[in-house]
Amino acid sequence: MPRSPRLTAPSTVYHVILRCNAKQPLFRTPKDFESLLSVVAHYRNKHEFKFFGYCIMNTHAHLIIQTPDDEETTISKIMHNVASLYARDYNARHDFGAHQN
Numbered sequence: 001m002p003r004s005p006r007l008t009a010p011s012t013v014y015h016v017i018l019r020c021n022a023k024q025p026l027f028r029t030p031k032d033f034e035s036l037l038s039v040v041a042h043y044r045n046k047h048e049f050k051f052f053g054y055c056i057m058n059t060h061a062h063l064i065i066q067t068p069d070d071e072e073t074t075i076s077k078i079m080h081n082v083a084s085l086y087a088r089d090y091n092a093r094h095d096f097g098a099h100q101n
Contacts, residue, residue: 016063
C-alpha cells in the first residue's frame with residue numbers, strides 16, 4: 001500500500017530525515033559532512049527557506065527546515081534538490097557510478 005500524500009503548505013516547519021538505501025553510510029569522511037551542509041546552504045539561498053538546525057550521524061541526517069511563503073517551493077522540491085546534488089557529489093568523490101550495481 002503506498003504512503004499517503006505528503007501535506008504541504010507555505011511557511012511550514014518540517015523535520016526531514018535524509019538517509020541512504022539499505023542502511024548504507026550517508027557519510028564516510030569529514031568532507032561528506034561538509035558537502036551536505038554546503039548543498040543545503042546552496043539551496044537555502046536559491047529557494048529562500050529557513051534552516052533551523054541539523055543532527056548528522058553516519059547513516060542519516062535530521063534537518064529542520066521551514067519552507068518559504070510561496071506555493072511553488074515545497075519541501076519535496078527542496079529535498080529532491082538537496083538529495084540529488086549531494087548524491088551526485090558523494091558518488092563522484094567515492095567513485096560510485098553507473099558501473100556499480
